[in-house]
Amino acid sequence: MNSITTAEPESTAPESTNDDVPNPTSPGSRRTSGDIPGEPYEFHVLDLLIILSRRKQVILRTTLAAAVLATIVSLLLPNRYTATANILPPQQSPSLAASMIGQLGALGPMAALAQKDLGLKNPNDLYVGMLRCRTVEDALIRRFDLLRGYRDKRMSDARRDLESASSIVLAKEGFISISVEDKDRSRAPQIANAYVEQLRKLTQDLAVTEAGQRRVFFERQMEVAKNNLADAEQALKQTEQKTGLIQWDGQAKAIIESVVKLRAAIAAKEVELHAMRLFSTEQNPDVRLGEQQLSGMRAQLARMEKESSGPGNVVGSVQVPAGNVPEAGLQYVRRLRDLKYAEAIWELLTKQYEAARLDEAKTAAVIQVLDPAIEPDRKSSPKRTWIIAIVTLLGFFGSMGYVLLAEAFCRLRLNPEVDARWTMLRTCVFPPHFQPHA
DSSP states (O other), X not given: OOOOOOOOOOOOOOOOOOSSSOOTTSTTOOOOTTTSTTXXXXXXXXXXXXXXXXXHHHHHHHHHHHHHHHHHHHHHSOOXXXXXXXXXXXXXXXXXXXXXXXXXXXXHXXXXXXXXXXXXXXXXXXXXXXXXXXXXXXXXXXXXXXXXHTTOSSHHHHHHHHHHHEEEEEOTTSOEEEEEEESSTTHHHHHHHHHHHHHHHHHHHSOOSHHHHHHHHHHHHHHHHHHHHHHHHHHHHHHHHHHOXXXXXXXXXXXXXXXXHHHHHHHHHHHHHHHHHTTOOTTOHHHHHHHHHXXXXXHHHHHHHHHHOOTTSOTTSOOXXXXXXXXXXXXXXXXXXXXXXXXXXXXXXXXXXXXXXXHHHHTOOOOEEEXXXXXXXXXXXXXXXXXXXXXXXXXXXXXXHHHHHHHHHHHHHTSHHHHHHHHHHHHHHXXXXXXXXX
């Protein structure tokens, strides 16, 4: 008998329909850090792309939000305009150090080398510093009412805003560039040109040259001489009213005028030597010549005073050699002598002062404007395209970093060892009754 055997159908396990759960036993499958806990993680670039593609909606929305926000902010920013003025700084006269180097003779090259090694600044830096000084800034703030323009309540805040809006640099070509940025298209060139005007005013008022310093020195001496002349005139007037004398002897007049003129010349020469010593050394030929002239005039004055003093009179007091002078006439002569002396000093100082003014006019700082500031025809800021592009890129890369960090944190939590350490950390940081729920 033929036995017929019937084959039982094989029991097949149901296939998993979840594509997101990887099967580590299937051929061609690849393990990741979340597949089998405890197994080492094998990183691949495709894993990174898979993570980013899964969260692409978050990345796209964040990037779009950053772009929209950057566009709105850039459109709300006001336009700012920049005006620039270029000036040629004045050519400086030789400084005191250079003059002293010229007087050293054979040691001049060595002194010049030492001066170079000392790192002396460019003389044009002086004018850059003058443009940045508080006097110029306050004048501009008051002139253009920048307290209201910058919406400041204190002068210090307005100065800080003006400094941040202004750029004063010494270019490598040798000229000074003054740039001013402002929200008002027409006010920016006005402020830049006002810087130039204030610099001209400062160079006229301040003694920045040797001639200017000499002019200031003689001006002060003239003030003293003017006061002395006024006192002498008042004293002579009081003597005339007291004694009633208005005429005096012709011989005494000639003697006193000669001595007075010589004394005035000596005083003027002393002032001139003092002014020369401000800029020169004792080895200067002009200083030596002035000292010799001063010694000669002093000797001549001593000889005249000795010859004109009569018997019984003190040497140095110029008296009339013919007989005795009454007391009233003596007082009148002395007051008149003082007046003539003050007048002679005033005349000599006036001449020196006028000469110093002429020298200062010749060497005055001349500010030459190469390019005056004009009204700009386009804005200088903000760069809206750059703002939108940079913020969009920051949003794009920031969202990618957030997605990767969140994925990495989730994968670490699937590791039992990491989860146990995380639980231990929470226990150490938070007390048991304050621990947050997992």
